[in-house]
Amino acid sequence: xxxxxxxxxxxxxxxxxxxxxxxxxxxxxxxxxxxxxxxxxxxxxxxxxxxxxxxxxxxxxxxxxxxxxxxxxxxxxxxxxxxxxxxxxxxxxxxxxxxxxxxxxxxxxxxxxxxxxxxxxxxxxxxxxxxxxxxxxxxxxxxxxxxxxxxxxxxxxxxxxxxxxxxxxxxxxxxxxxxxxxxxxxxxxxxxxxxxxxxxxxxxxxxxxxxxxxxxxxxxxxxxxxxxxxxxxxxx
Numbered sequence: 001x002x003x004x005x006x007x008x009x010x011x012x013x014x015x016x017x018x019x020x021x022x023x024x025x026x027x028x029x030x031x032x033x034x035x036x037x038x039x040x041x042x043x044x045x046x047x048x049x050x051x052x053x054x055x056x057x058x059x060x061x062x063x064x065x066x067x068x069x070x071x072x073x074x075x076x077x078x079x080x081x082x083x084x085x086x087x088x089x090x091x092x093x094x095x096x097x098x099x100x101x102x103x104x105x106x107x108x109x110x111x112x113x114x115x116x117x118x119x120x121x122x123x124x125x126x127x128x129x130x131x132x133x134x135x136x137x138x139x140x141x142x143x144x145x146x147x148x149x150x151x152x153x154x155x156x157x158x159x160x161x162x163x164x165x166x167x168x169x170x171x172x173x174x175x176x177x178x179x180x181x182x183x184x185x186x187x188x189x190x191x192x193x194x195x196x197x198x199x200x201x202x203x204x205x206x207x208x209x210x211x212x213x214x215x216x217x218x219x220x221x222x223x224x225x226x227x228x229x230x231x232x233x234x235x236x
Contacts, residue, residue: 008062153184
């Protein structure tokens with residue numbers, strides 16, 4: 001699914017003494033299935049860009065086009081079926097007191113009516129157990145464990161699996177390896193690359209880790225309220 005931001009501007013506290021322009025008359029175009037990284041200094045507007053795409057922040061000027069349709073004024077709850085997010089904090093995006101299996105089932109049911117008395121059927125169990133085996137970290141053996149018992153790295157990989165299970169078309173990664181130790185971060189990043197290639201989701205990753213850029217098809221930098229594409233040798 002393609003994403004196009006056309007000449008967007010985002011101004012916080014417009015008309016107030018605290019007015020601040022974060023993005024100004026800037027554009028980005030990302031093709032279907034592409035994996036793009038967004039880099040920039042703290043406060044440069046990286047998270048604001050993600051919020052614009054997710055619908056959490058409505059632009060002051062410009063257009064937000066998703067798959068050829070105008071989503072400029074469409075708010076986040078009406079984009080939820082299209083977009084999944086994985087956050088920096090491994091505790092976000094999962095329900096602590098539900099088991100690994102229950103979290104996966106509810107993620108897969110996103111967008112349709114949920115019922116906490118949902119029966120865990122045998123075929124669901126087998127399906128998700130196979131999906132967990134793909135992670136190759138033994139999570140299939142923890143399928144009945146509550147989420148809070150998992151490590152940060154395990155939770156992030158589970159969050160990624162949940163994100164693609166929702167049948168969304170766009171994935172936003174908000175520094176999803178930043179809270180992990182270096183070895184766990186590398187494992188999560190390798191899995192990120194693998195799973196995105198398998199599911200062909202259009203993905204935007206906010207990162208400060210320059211070593212992660214080699215996994216991406218395109219790299220953009222935000223500076224002085226503008227977004228600029230920078231040269232990249234290519235993905236691994």
